[in-house]
Amino acid sequence: MASNMPDDFDEQFLACPVCMLHFRDPKILPCLHTFCKECLQDWATKQQPLECPTCRTQVSLLDQGVDGLRTNFYVNNLLDFAAAKKGAEPGVPCQRKVGGNSIASDTARDKHKKYELEFYCESCKALVCTACTVVDHRPGKDHNPVEITTVAQRRKEKLQSLLQDIDPRLNEIQASVKAVERKLANLAPSKEAATDKAKVYFCQLADLLQKREKEILSQIDEQCRADGKALQTKKEAIEFELAGLTSAQTFCQQAVEHGSDVHILEVGNQVQTRVETLLAKQLDLDSVWSEFQFVENTAVADFEKEVQDLGGVKTKIDASKCKVVLKSAVQGFECIAELNPEGRPCVTNSKAVTANMKDPSGTDVPTQIQMKSWGEWNISYIPKVTGNHRLEVKVSSQQVPGSPFDVEVKGNPVLTIGRKGSGVGQLRSPTGVAVDKDGNIAVVEQGNKRVQIFDKDTGQSLRCFPVGCEGPFGIDVDSNGTFLVTSFDENYGLRRYSKEGKVLKTYKPGCMICPHGLTVLKDSRMVVAEPTQKLCLLLQPDGSLIREIGMGQLQTPGFVSVDESRDVMFVTDKSAHKVFAFDLDGNPKFDFGKEGQNDGGFQKPTGVTVDPAGNIIVGNAGDGRVQVFGSDGTFIRNVGTVQEGCASGVAVTPDGYVAVACWNGHCIELYRYM
Known part of the structure; x- marks a missing residue:
């Protein structure tokens, strides 16, 4: 815990604004001000309705009263950290005893002690006496004694x-x-x-x-x-x-x-x-005055870019000490090549760095150069076509080693994994897709009734294991790296598998009838979509029911994903052609989308996932489109359309690609999406 806490936090942050003492059971009001539970209870007895003691915002308490408010766990952690820090004793320095051995060497001596050393054997590179030239170093092919002088x-x-x-x-x-x-x-x-x-x-x-x-x-x-x-x-x-x-x-x-x-x-x-x-009398009662305001002719952000070119440190640069690292390039997206120094920073003046790129036809591709840290630079470009591009990088008019570079620009999808079949590396009717702890892609094959894991870079099949049930559908990976797989047909339920594919546990609670998509939270709770019951189930790690979510709002929920940073879950609904958002308490937040083929429209939305930035990626079963939306549901872009026009599960890889299960295409497609 302490590693996540600042060393210099203000003690006043730990004091309740009402009692001015350290928080006791800190509770958060909707206005985000925190107070002791007892202070709020005392405050509530003095006024109705309850108002925040700091900002006077009115607070509507639930039936549980102050007990129903959320606990500020971050403040609790800081209190624990402060207590531990105050009670910590100074550490004992590590001590090591260093020893050594004395190595003695003897000097070789001539065994003919009564003779003087008068000769040098050039073959043996040794001083010898007259007797040695007769016995041990007799002149010949192996010895060549010569007088010392x-x-x-x-x-x-x-x-x-x-x-x-x-x-x-x-x-x-x-x-x-x-x-x-x-x-x-x-x-x-x-x-x-x-x-x-x-x-x-x-x-x-x-x-x-x-x-x-x-x-x-x-x-x-x-x-x-x-x-x-x-x-x-x-x-x-x-x-x-x-x-x-x-x-x-x-x-x-x-x-x-x-x-x-x-x-x-x-x-x-x-x-x-x-x-x-x-x-x-005709009166002119209008003041004829419009409020004047200051206008930024040059935006601060634009000026900030220009500031980078205001001066620099000019030095004699050895371009041979610079290195260019090429990143994967995808048509239509901003791509990056990194210019890095080895050892001493190579340059701090952007005017000294030049980059020129040409596409396969020889047409110039505009490049931009931006300093990212001391002596390190990003060279960015947006290729319009696929194929081999040539990137020339110079520092102070000198080519860096390896320049010009060959840059292979790929289209979207950048990689297609699998084809129809039942063999190793082949797929049949893939539904759910997830990313395991190693960043590889795990796929549920409904047709082959198995889970298969692929290398995300090469698409090579790494291993597979049978799921032993009918109608396997959804898959996710928990914090321990084990797989959870749902099945909705005969012998339905939720099963946990080891990394090697061994069944560890089967969940079949009474609340579950037809489980489809699922997602596992960091604390091992699970959310499962139930299209037959027209709702989602929030389950404890042991599979017991916490609550039902979406009853009365959902028609045919298929897949779910949770943005834990905002406590929001997203559910695709094929019948409503929408994505619904709920908090984990079951309260509706918002929804977005409608039936249609235009940007932002849905045709039976299925797979859904949330990336680290909070963007929402949704696949369509009806037309195969994969789309990206902002955290509020605002349309951002179309990513692509999968083979045979039927997208199923989706998952984001650690390096920023989205893996899409293609039901009719019997493959997995990897797309660059941002």
Whole structure:
């Protein structure tokens, strides 16, 4: 737990705003403010309806009262972490005793001790005595004893020759040392000069921005004064007319209410004329003013991109130390090649990096270069056609090793796995698809009544195992890497299999009749679609029922997926041609889609999954289209149409592809979708 907690969190974050003490059983209000359970209960007794003590938002409590509010588990974890941190004792440093062995070596000695060493055996490279030349080192094909003086003289001459070669080399190395010393001496002044120049440059840019800011603020002030003066004049003119009409109204009212008949006859005509004149007067009551506002002629995001080209560090670059890493490329999608330095950063100025790409016909493909970190760059492009492209990358006009590169651009799908049949690597009526703990693709084959696992990169079959039941349909992988498979026909139920395919457990609760698609949560709870009952089942890890979801809203639920980051589950409904969203408490959130073949329309939606970004991917059984929607159900794009026009289960791979089970095509297709 502690590894997920910040070391410097504010203790005040752990204090309840009401009692100012550490939270006790923290509860979250709908406005997302957190308080102690007891504090809220006490607060609720003082006011009805209950209002948040912080923001005064009214809170509608359920029948359970404060107990029905959600617990703030994150605050609980922080409290546990703070308590553990406060009570932790200093650790004991690791100690190691280092030992060594003394290795003694003996010097070989000549066995003929009374003789002097007078010869050198060139074959054995050993000093020998006169006796040795007769016994052990007799001249011949194996030995060649020569007088020591002769060999020593030759060796001395060789060493003298080497001595003559050493001096020039020493001078060269010493000169190199001095050159490095000069460069080291110039390093600090070079840094200082570059720093000063950079500061002056950016100060000038800042001055220009400040100058422009002052100009804009002055224009705003001037416009405000001019508009204020005009509006004040307008106000005075209107107030003048208002005063005249108010005065006439008062005089007329007094005459009517308090004047005698004589008085009415004397002033009646005059009052009438005055009032009629004022009422008939054409007044310009419109202020003729529209609120002025500041306009960003250049968006901050666009300016941020331009800032990257405002200066850079220019140095002598060795392009041979740079490396280009090519990523998989798919037609119509943004593709990336990475320029990385090996060791020292190669360049920090984008102007020094150039990239040119041509498609198979020789047409230029626009590229963009963007710095992602110190000395590392992304080269992005969107290929319009498939086939072999050529990418040329230069740093300071020098080709990097391997440039130009061959880039194979694939179409969608990028990989098709399997074909119709019952052999290894073949498929028959695949329905559910999931990704296992190793990133490989697991498929339920309804026709072959088995689960088969494929390598996601090559499409090669890795292994398979029978499921031993009729009508296998959905599949998912739990946090332990075991497989869960549903079957809806004879011997229906939910079965758990080991990675090797051994049956570990069978679930057949009374609430289950015709299980189809399923998904497993991180805490091992399960959600199963039940089209016969027109609902979904939320189950405990042991298979017992927690609650029914979607009763009265769903018609033919087929597949389910859960976005646990938002506590939202998505269910495809073939009959309604929609995707329904519920929270795990069973409350409807929203739905999207309608019958149709246009963007965002459905023809019997089936497989559904949610990617790490919250996007929702849906396959259609009616026309085979695979579509991507935002987290709120807004249509984003069409991915493609599967073989034979009948998409079933879908799953997202770790490297960002979507695997789609093609029921009629008897294969799995892998698509790039974002």
